[in-house]
Amino acid sequence: MATKPTFSQEISNLLYASHGKPLKTCIQCGTCSGSCPVVDFMDQTPRRLIGMINADLKEDVLDCNTYWFCASCYQCTVRCPAQIDIADVMYAVKRYSIWHKTYRDDLVGPTFSETFVKTIVRSGRSYEPLLAPTYMFSMGIKEVLQEAHMATQMMLKGRMPVLPTKIKRLDNFKNMIRRIIPMGGAK
Amino acid sequence: MKKFAYFPGCSLEKLALSYNNSSVETSRMLGVELQELEDWNCCGATTYFHVDQLLAYTLVARNLAMAEKEGLDLVAPCSACYKNAYFTNKYIKEDADLAEHINYALEEDDLQFRGKINVHHVIEVYANEIGVEEVAAKVTNPLEGLRVAPYYGCQIVRPKHNGMDSENPQFFEALVSAMGAEAVDFPERLRCCGGSLIMTSRHAALDMVRTLLQSAVDCGTDVIATACPLCQVNLECYQLQVNDEFGTNFKLPVLYFTQLLGLAMGLPPKKIGIGSELVSAAPFFKKYLSKQVS
Amino acid sequence: MAQTRLLIIDDDPDYVDGIKAILEKADYHVDAVYNPKDGFAALAAQPYDLILLDIMMGRGAEGVMVARKLNKDPVLRNLPVLIITGIREQMAFLFPGQPVHPRILPTDELLEKPVDPKLLLEKVDALLKEAAAKKASGEQE
Numbered sequence: 225m226a227t228k229p230t231f232s233q234e235i236s237n238l239l240y241a242s243h244g245k246p247l248k249t250c251i252q253c254g255t256c257s258g259s260c261p262v263v264d265f266m267d268q269t270p271r272r273l274i275g276m277i278n279a280d281l282k283e284d285v286l287d288c289n290t291y292w293f294c295a296s297c298y299q300c301t302v303r304c305p306a307q308i309d310i311a312d313v314m315y316a317v318k319r320y321s322i323w324h325k326t327y328r329d330d331l332v333g334p335t336f337s338e339t340f341v342k343t344i345v346r347s348g349r350s351y352e353p354l355l356a357p358t359y360m361f362s363m364g365i366k367e368v369l370q371e372a373h374m375a376t377q378m379m380l381k382g383r384m385p386v387l388p389t390k391i392k393r394l395d396n397f398k399n400m401i402r403r404i405i406p407m408g409g410a411k
Numbered sequence: 412m413k414k415f416a417y418f419p420g421c422s423l424e425k426l427a428l429s430y431n432n433s434s435v436e437t438s439r440m441l442g443v444e445l446q447e448l449e450d451w452n453c454c455g456a457t458t459y460f461h462v463d464q465l466l467a468y469t470l471v472a473r474n475l476a477m478a479e480k481e482g483l484d485l486v487a488p489c490s491a492c493y494k495n496a497y498f499t500n501k502y503i504k505e506d507a508d509l510a511e512h513i514n515y516a517l518e519e520d521d522l523q524f525r526g527k528i529n530v531h532h533v534i535e536v537y538a539n540e541i542g543v544e545e546v547a548a549k550v551t552n553p554l555e556g557l558r559v560a561p562y563y564g565c566q567i568v569r570p571k572h573n574g575m576d577s578e579n580p581q582f583f584e585a586l587v588s589a590m591g592a593e594a595v596d597f598p599e600r601l602r603c604c605g606g607s608l609i610m611t612s613r614h615a616a617l618d619m620v621r622t623l624l625q626s627a628v629d630c631g632t633d634v635i636a637t638a639c640p641l642c643q644v645n646l647e648c649y650q651l652q653v654n655d656e657f658g659t660n661f662k663l664p665v666l667y668f669t670q671l672l673g674l675a676m677g678l679p680p681k682k683i684g685i686g687s688e689l690v691s692a693a694p695f696f697k698k699y700l701s702k703q704v705s
Numbered sequence: 706m707a708q709t710r711l712l713i714i715d716d717d718p719d720y721v722d723g724i725k726a727i728l729e730k731a732d733y734h735v736d737a738v739y740n741p742k743d744g745f746a747a748l749a750a751q752p753y754d755l756i757l758l759d760i761m762m763g764r765g766a767e768g769v770m771v772a773r774k775l776n777k778d779p780v781l782r783n784l785p786v787l788i789i790t791g792i793r794e795q796m797a798f799l800f801p802g803q804p805v806h807p808r809i810l811p812t813d814e815l816l817e818k819p820v821d822p823k824l825l826l827e828k829v830d831a832l833l834k835e836a837a838a839k840k841a842s843g844e845q846e
């Protein structure tokens with residue numbers, strides 16, 4: 225029977241249905257880091273993050289911003305010579321950090337994601353203005369003014385949604401979600 | 412007339428209304444009807460697949476099931492919507508347990524998905540289903556002399572699908588040539604625009620946008636052509652903020668490829684959403700607009 | 706008499722250690738696996754008397770999928786399942802203050818983490834007895 229999983233095995237368990245090859249097959253070639261358009265802004269490069277997961281450096285992995293800075297562009301995934309779905313690995317670590325609440329407070333990504341899902345679950349559609357508060361708090365005055373200026377211009381051009389929209393069969397939609405996530409009151 | 416189930420996605424309701432209108436109009440000119448899915452829901456974009464992939468597949472599957480009910484393939488103009496729909500369709504077809512579970516949820520909306528349809532991006536419909544020659548044949552006002560940077564971005568070509576070449580695709584260039592414009596050799600055409608990082612990791616995303624704009628300017632671009640609302644907003648609407656942040660002076664128009672094509676087919680600019688951009692493309696367009704017949 | 710055999714399917718190693726120790730002390734034979742796929746492999750390889758099942762695993766709320774799949778299997782559907790979940794906390798952002806469905810479709814019983822050891826043992830015992838009684842009445846017919 226299975227022995228107690230290490231951190232790297234915990235991540236592998238999250239990826240048990242992934243279409244990529246196992247993380248352990250990483251050859252540390254660095255193609256992912258070389259291809260990543262966000263690498264300059266990451267605490268650890270994708271290659272190092274995978275190395276750190278494989279070395280079971282749990283705290284260091286969870287403490288870095290790398291997986292929340294992944295833009296999901298899949299350049300690493302399509303180029304990985306070991307055929308690891310690296311973008312999917314980033315998602316798995318995000319999942320881990322949300323389920324275990326280990327993400328860093330200074331990152332906008334987790335709250336943004338959560339608000340995004342919440343909006344969709346309630347209305348069936350996403351709505352940009354509701355998302356703004358999740359990232360505005362992290363900004364300085366200059367950035368807030370820039371955002372406001374841009375929003376005004378978009379409004380003038382008729383590109384800003386004024387009211388959130390809702391799908392018509394919203395009750396069915398919500399019940400559908402309750403069959404996947406067994407919460408929100410039994411029908 | 413060829414017909415597809417059209418899934419516009421949330422961005423095209425307002426933020427990228429010009430993409431919506433130009434896709435519908437140019438498709439009609441090309442003999443393709445985009446029939447909007449009735450009561451479609453958000454596909455989840457890129458942000459929450461990590462929170463719950465099963466939930467994400469379910470949301471996408473609802474749209475797929477509605478298209479299947481109409482007996483039509485699904486077409487999405489947004490790269491993220493397209494990627495989600497394409498892979499959900501693929502995974503449900505491959506995994507009977509997943510299909511069973513998702514269909515159990517879809518019962519709540521009297522829907523069922525059997526995996527009988529395919530998923531396309533609008534640009535794929537033009538390049539593959541209609542064909543570049545056919546597109547070129549419909550061009551009445553060739554955009555001669557216009558230097559267009561074909562910006563693929565990420566999720567139309569990645570992850571790999573439909574046997575597409577993710578390192579050196581050429582279909583966007585071919586479409587630009589079909590419009591009579593010149594496709595410039597744009598080195599960063601496959602580099603990500605930052606996507607939703609513009610909201611979560613602003614500094615990084617602005618830097619990514621700057622890299623793209625600089626590359627486009629360096630290769631002598633008049634207009635960047637995009638096939639995704641997120642790319643368009645990041646490259647165009649955030650241009651001012653990039654200029655603010657990095658002391659640059661970019662003033663590069665960014666239009667949807669369907670807008671450029673509409674122009675080349677002689678459609679009235681208003682009908683294809685020209686005029687709603689923050690960085691005006693008018694200086695480049697004057698000469699093409701004057702040629703307009705109607 | 707042979708030991709009663711329990712299978713835990715839960716992705717949280719520390720949590721598994723905790724309930725495994727409690728159950729072993731009560732003289733059960735306990736095996737643990739950490740993802741749904743290994744769960745079905747274990748069930749195919751040897752017989753169990755009861756399953757303890759987590760919800761949030763792998764791609765999302767996979768425990769629901771596992772429970773439903775068990776219920777469709779002509780043999781496995783007779784196994785009692787005790788769902789033990791921390792979903793209320795894990796998904797609190799999505800359904801704030803809202804309850805977990807008390808009975809997840811075919812499953813026999815649901816407990817929320819953290820679970821009181823005494824309650825855990827009571828539930829396991831009750832489910833096993835109920836299953837044994839059902840089996841006995843089924844054999845009599």
